[in-house]
Amino acid sequence: MTDAEHIVDRLSRQHIETQSWGYVSTGTRFKVYDTPGTARDVREKIDDAALVHRLTGVAPTVALHIPWDRVDDYAELARYAQDQGVRIGSISPNLFQDDAYRLGSLTNEDATVRKQAVAHVRECAAILREVGSDRLSMWVADGTNYPGQGSFRRRRRHLEDGLREAYEALPEQAEMILEYKFFEPAFYHTDIADWGQSLTLCEALGERARVLVDIGHHALGVNIEHIVATLLDRGRLGGFDLNSKKYGDDDLFVGAINPQETFLIALELVSAEDDADEAVAGAARSILYKIDQCAMIEDKIPAMLRSVTAMQTAFAKALLVDRDELDRRRAEGDVVGANEVVNDAFETDVRPLLARVRDRLGVPADPLGAYRASGEQERRNAERVGTPAGW
Amino acid sequence: MTDAEHIVDRLSRQHIETQSWGYVSTGTRFKVYDTPGTARDVREKIDDAALVHRLTGVAPTVALHIPWDRVDDYAELARYAQDQGVRIGSISPNLFQDDAYRLGSLTNEDATVRKQAVAHVRECAAILREVGSDRLSMWVADGTNYPGQGSFRRRRRHLEDGLREAYEALPEQAEMILEYKFFEPAFYHTDIADWGQSLTLCEALGERARVLVDIGHHALGVNIEHIVATLLDRGRLGGFDLNSKKYGDDDLFVGAINPQETFLIALELVSAEDDADEAVAGAARSILYKIDQCAMIEDKIPAMLRSVTAMQTAFAKALLVDRDELDRRRAEGDVVGANEVVNDAFETDVRPLLARVRDRLGVPADPLGAYRASGEQERRNAERVGTPAGW
């Protein structure tokens, strides 16, 4: 296999999970704008995910969020998905929308609320079994808005206790991936504010707890690829929530802002997948790549296609980096030269390469163009009357 | 009059406007939590504002937001307010919640939408007349989410045109105060993103357009008191939206985060009010001080009382700064010494001084304590059944 064939092969096996709540109406605290043709229920969300997979060939799973996607019969839902050509992927509990959680869920001073939160996570762990998924994607949005409002240390202990109870309810093969976030919805402190908080919790829980990195959940300026590399080296990077941002947790589609950053993250991932140390490589190869964006003003499916394509672009460029040459330049202390090697790959137009990948996968060379020509949007606009689903 | 009496006198004449939408249920894009006893309509909001004024003596006006506070008969609403002991203050149009504004209001590519936006602002200008107010408080939330989405320069021209039409509709004595904001709800660019955008627009409009500074609308690190001083010196600071923040536009109550900043802003204001140049001093004395906070998880009225008190605290400390001594230290190039003068005032406990002010005003020495003892919250909890008002 030539290098190019090897890269095509590898890109053909990329797996990007789209998320059910990326196909619905979302917005800001100021306004949620509806767009025509938006999915109204979980089946329509799955239909959209399946369409994205048909158009790209690399999005075979769809993440669900409970209770937004709650149904009576999850096994049947899993069959529905399969009939459309996709599988159900990770399951996300919701610890931020019940009235009880006003002052926290797993960290609440009130034991009753903490119990309710644990019970909900365990419900989601049970759903994993029913749909045949192995990834519980946890975002604990807890935090405080004012100095003095809560005891940081007591909350941390509650958090660890609650997560442990949830962790123990996981199916045997399943894993908990634990998110962190700089701020929002809490505005003074967030209990799991950064990768250090998340990592130390995962280490307390056990082997099947790994950190989830949401690209938009960092303070401005933070070097995300460095965090990614650090977690990779410890085998503790479990997943991504993929999007892009300029300010806070903007949740724009991937690559919209600073695509170089996505590429530099991909470079670390590719390097870890190829590591001689099987512990590092194996952990890297089992990472969940989940889109997590909000199409607030734009059409949902085109936005999702852009994210999937941007992830393909980032990995394609990362695979093009001449890593031997890079190591030579590093060994020589050639700062400009090492950067040049990386930059050369970034400057390369990988669209022809992606066209070959898509040809291999039997999908359109231009997924977004194909979507536009397909009449799928118009069909949705006509059929999906009534209120779109939301959060 | 001694110095202390002079300060008491001056603090007795402070005027802080509370905002009707500070008495309702607000939250984040993730969840709006209701708290018991929250106002359900504009009259109950006015009742709450009136209560805050009765407890503090320095909050005689209440800002309205249209359409949240839209009524058929504004003259009657003004009378209702007066009966409760307050007046209607500034009027804020809403250019961000109509479905038509998905891609902008005054900056929209579609002339129909721009016209709709102008018409709405003119409606608000008309309300000014009906309620006898003289301040139109404008927040144009327009911006884009993605590179390329809009033409910055064309949008700017539409914006200037639209504002001019609105400006020309103002009652003769009325003024437009024009807000700026770093980001949110737009996540790539905001048309009026900083004081420079706002100031240049105001200068294009005319004498009766001044900049409104919302404390939470700056990039992290920005020196707000410096901006305040710059605008004061040009006679172009027209108003404040008062709150505090740690991250983005957190809208916490005033003084919750970094009260030193509020104090340093107050110091600039006091200095301008006392300026020998009457143009500067007069402009400073006519500034609108409007609270603009969101009590997302806490009770609304206590949060509002905290903001009012924090503004009193900031100005009391600012008035205590020995400005002659400060100027001496500055003239001597005594860096530590100049800072010390300012810090000495900040370290002073002004609660006794504020107690004297409240005694003079005939209000309780401890407004929040008095509120808690008054049974007003319990009465509201009992009476206000049903859905609270929101945005």
Next chain:
Amino acid sequence: MTDAEHIVDRLSRQHIETQSWGYVSTGTRFKVYDTPGTARDVREKIDDAALVHRLTGVAPTVALHIPWDRVDDYAELARYAQDQGVRIGSISPNLFQDDAYRLGSLTNEDATVRKQAVAHVRECAAILREVGSDRLSMWVADGTNYPGQGSFRRRRRHLEDGLREAYEALPEQAEMILEYKFFEPAFYHTDIADWGQSLTLCEALGERARVLVDIGHHALGVNIEHIVATLLDRGRLGGFDLNSKKYGDDDLFVGAINPQETFLIALELVSAEDDADEAVAGAARSILYKIDQCAMIEDKIPAMLRSVTAMQTAFAKALLVDRDELDRRRAEGDVVGANEVVNDAFETDVRPLLARVRDRLGVPADPLGAYRASGEQERRNAERVGTPAGW
């Protein structure tokens, strides 16, 4: 002329000024590392600039900084430059390194210091005449480190007065371009902290004062291309200090961090150059593009070549944007589609196009490769013994 020829033609006429202090030893407050072969005096700096021009064909001028490049006979220095194949470009006064400026230069409370600062700027204005340059590039680094240290408003007036005196000393055809900076070396406030400060000062000075945008001088998150567009629309953008950054004023070579941002800025510039309004277009075409970077750990000339190339890349991609199609998508409110048009240009590999430009200019297709092969670095390493020049 085909479109491609037109683009090649336009790129052949690009003019990027390199700066003499980019060829010397610079570093952080912690350490300045020397690299072998670094220029030891102004003539060697000019030699390096001339070499960069020979290798790229688009860097015909070199900026000087006084007193770093002070000589007895500037006319002779200009001839020296010309003999090497370059001209002397903008002149930068230094208002931050004299012991007298500890508490400010043009803003100092001490009139003697202010006078000294004005005299120095006037000296630089005189140098403009002697070297035949028409651009005075002003950075006033003044600010304070502690609350209370200075009077914002008094400092502003001193600043305006001092700048006016300097402005009046400009040769008739010359222009002042006025920089702003968020922070450093001042850590509490900077007198010219943002484009608003700079613009209002320029407007107070007159037609021949325009704003200089240093890419690294903004708070994190600030949308620089929006500022650029705003200044362009007013005809008040006069120049750039080009570099890239991730945190503060990192002064890395252009395009190292987030090259998309450089591209989006270039897009605004290209659009203004083509504006139907000749006032806008003419002003855009007369903008000074000056590199302003610090090669702190890497070889100076390679770093400079990377910056020049990155600017060519950004403009090449900007010229490839299909602006008619972009406007169509905008008019249709097609958010994803408009972004796609811009992104398509960004994803294009413009290295073949730049090779054509270089062919047209008669310079090597790969300037950095040619430099490495030329032996110029080795020759410098051998010849330039002794202490390199610094700031």
Next chain:
Amino acid sequence: MTDAEHIVDRLSRQHIETQSWGYVSTGTRFKVYDTPGTARDVREKIDDAALVHRLTGVAPTVALHIPWDRVDDYAELARYAQDQGVRIGSISPNLFQDDAYRLGSLTNEDATVRKQAVAHVRECAAILREVGSDRLSMWVADGTNYPGQGSFRRRRRHLEDGLREAYEALPEQAEMILEYKFFEPAFYHTDIADWGQSLTLCEALGERARVLVDIGHHALGVNIEHIVATLLDRGRLGGFDLNSKKYGDDDLFVGAINPQETFLIALELVSAEDDADEAVAGAARSILYKIDQCAMIEDKIPAMLRSVTAMQTAFAKALLVDRDELDRRRAEGDVVGANEVVNDAFETDVRPLLARVRDRLGVPADPLGAYRASGEQERRNAERVGTPAGW
């Protein structure tokens, strides 16, 4: 003992270490300004530290930095210090100023450089023994300036290896406290960029490695008190570098910017010192409080006195917080009320309380005033002719 006596007693036992390099000329990359009377060598630095201790009674130790404070005979230096009334405290190696460290010290690709770095740290470990100190204060400034320049993961392993060698050289009772920093002098990535990097390294090293928190080394917005609490709970907070900042690592004196933050940090520390869990309490009581500021434009000793006083102020206010009442409000979910308890302490003027502490310690009630009246500055100005010490 009454509460007030208890607080006085506790504040009398505060121990704040001043740092030798706080008494010398420091500045920015643009300029180092000298101020009159500044120390010229290590003995004069110790003299200044001793004076600060005589004036405050709470600064009995002085930190040294090698090689800035390198001497032939450390035992003799220790005796000199003791004769002046202070002891030598922590020792800081320097891994950022040798020419060899241009591309890193402990993380360098070149094993020779790594060895040199380890050897230097071991030299400092040996000095600990000679001066009778037990704290090695490590700042590894290593990082990269450009994407691709270094391998994050390989550097991390080198770092861990080097630190382990250094750790093993520590005297038996001594401890390594390990700093982290967001950016500067590296501008793309810093190897120990945040508390997560530092903590995981400390855990890899052993029990006698703890994290050092420098207040100025965080991204903007980061909640430092939350990090402090997290480290306290794990017994892994070992020390502070105390200063204040508005932008980057501004190194202003403590409390100059946002004194509320210093207070909220102190609140966590006081709470941990009083923890029922002896592991937590013991670790908290053994934390090193080291000033780390740069008086760039102001007189050094006054600036140091301000920092010491600010730390006393922060702890005094923290001790005044009614923690029982705070816990009651938290248990009730009273958000405003809990914040009020904390704010009440912050609003208290603790200068009378600190006067009592100083009376108990037998030092002047107003250390800075006493300094000014003492003639010590004038004596220094007269005696210390010649070049001040620097970095």
